[in-house]
Amino acid sequence: MSARVAILGATGYGGGELLRLLIRHPNVRVVAATSRSAAGTPVSRVHRNLEGVTDLAFSAPSDAELMASCDVIVGALPHGASAEVLAPFVRRGMPVVDLSGDYRLRSLEDYRTWYRRDHPHPELIPRAVYGCPELFAEAIRGASLVASPGCFATAMNLALLPAARAGLLAGGRATVVAMTASSGSGAEARAGTHHPTRAETLRPYKVLSHQHVPEVVQCVGDAGAPIAGIDFTPISAPIVRGILAVVQAPLSAPADDEALATVYSEFYADAPFARVVSHREPECQSIAGTNYFEVRARSTADGNLHVVTAIDNLVKGGAGQAVQSLNLMLGLDQSAGLDWPGTWP
Numbered sequence: 001m002s003a004r005v006a007i008l009g010a011t012g013y014g015g016g017e018l019l020r021l022l023i024r025h026p027n028v029r030v031v032a033a034t035s036r037s038a039a040g041t042p043v044s045r046v047h048r049n050l051e052g053v054t055d056l057a058f059s060a061p062s063d064a065e066l067m068a069s070c071d072v073i074v075g076a077l078p079h080g081a082s083a084e085v086l087a088p089f090v091r092r093g094m095p096v097v098d099l100s101g102d103y104r105l106r107s108l109e110d111y112r113t114w115y116r117r118d119h120p121h122p123e124l125i126p127r128a129v130y131g132c133p134e135l136f137a138e139a140i141r142g143a144s145l146v147a148s149p150g151c152f153a154t155a156m157n158l159a160l161l162p163a164a165r166a167g168l169l170a171g172g173r174a175t176v177v178a179m180t181a182s183s184g185s186g187a188e189a190r191a192g193t194h195h196p197t198r199a200e201t202l203r204p205y206k207v208l209s210h211q212h213v214p215e216v217v218q219c220v221g222d223a224g225a226p227i228a229g230i231d232f233t234p235i236s237a238p239i240v241r242g243i244l245a246v247v248q249a250p251l252s253a254p255a256d257d258e259a260l261a262t263v264y265s266e267f268y269a270d271a272p273f274a275r276v277v278s279h280r281e282p283e284c285q286s287i288a289g290t291n292y293f294e295v296r297a298r299s300t301a302d303g304n305l306h307v308v309t310a311i312d313n314l315v316k317g318g319a320g321q322a323v324q325s326l327n328l329m330l331g332l333d334q335s336a337g338l339d340w341p342g343t344w345p
């Protein structure tokens with residue numbers, strides 16, 4: 001039997017990816033794609049890749065209607081709004097996956113500092129499991145609320161977790177430079193994200209203040225290796241999909257490239273979407289549109305871990321990872337509906 005899923009915020013880029021992935025999912029039926037602005041409009045008018053694929057239209061059901069018609073809720077809403085909109089479903093104990101940052105941080109103080117607002121439902125935070133399947137698959141299986149990681153956070157987590165678990169991080173500060181695609185900023189064009197202002201340039205933004213930092217510190221700490229912080233420089237790049245991250249952190253003991261490759265391969269041995277590459281560099285084209293990620297770890301001459309990761313921000317960094325968690329929550333294989341390669345070139 002198929003699980004009935006509602007996608008909230010379905011006109012956005014995250015919502016569109018959820019529709020793309022879930023409409024063809026073998027064990028799921030999308031019964032609602034909500035929107036405040038486009039109720040009654042066929043989803044294919046907004047997400048043109050779905051023309052001829054689905055007759056579904058956006059809708060604006062009440063909470064009671066959603067509770068009666070769905071088994072699972074997936075939210076693709078902006079932070080702040082997301083915590084409010086999802087709260088009634090979380091309180092009722094319905095399985096919920098949240099793509100926003102609202103339920104990722106256990107510390108209310110961190111939420112206030114990094115998201116510059118007070119959390120509207122602190123009482124619900126303890127119910128949340130951080131949706132990183134490479135670390136928390138068992139907890140996600142039993143969760144009713146999964147806080148799916150941020151896109152940059154995913155790239156950083158995947159770079160640091162194997163070393164953290166192996167006890168190879170010395171506990172100092174990590175340094176990250178990561179380039180991201182324009183779709184990471186959502187469907188609405190703003191001055192800093194609109195095509196004419198970013199298509200021909202590389203622009204750092206939110207330098208040392210990006211809100212994904214504290215969830216990575218939290219996640220790496222959960223893996224057993226507290227780090228002191230992350231000096232993170234995000235850069236907006238003139239591509240539509242993808243994040244390429246370069247991550248450095250002090251090693252606790254010398255490790256050569258071969259030893260690190262073994263550590264990373266062993267950590268990701270059962271991770272269906274991991275590509276630990278040592279014969280080439282990770283890059284965005286080879287994972288675009290897919291839930292795969294690429295990672296390459298090395299050591300620098302002065303004893304730092306150096307890792308390059310590549311993900312698709314909308315898939316492994318967003319909707320795909322959320323579907324991976326949804327699969328685990330539903331007792332399915334975590335690859336269900338996700339197990340296909342992308343295109344090349």
Ligand SMILES: NC(=O)c1ccc[n+]([C@@H]2O[C@H](COP(=O)([O-])OP(=O)(O)OC[C@H]3O[C@@H](n4cnc5c(N)ncnc54)[C@H](OP(=O)(O)O)[C@@H]3O)[C@@H](O)[C@H]2O)c1
Pocket residue numbers: 008009010011012013014015034035036037038076077078079081082085099100101149150151183184185186187188313314317318319
């Ligand atoms: N883009 C990415 O690469 C990415 C990756 C990982 C996680 N995320 C997270 O996923 C969430 C969605 O991101 P996105 O890129 O899809 O954003 P988006 O393109 O801006 O879409 C968000 C959608 O939410 C709806 N919405 C906006 N404000 C709302 C409110 N106050 N109440 C209810 N609905 C509201 C809007 O639809 P209507 O106006 O039609 O109602 C909008 O289309 C964000 O929290 C984001 O941080 C994004």
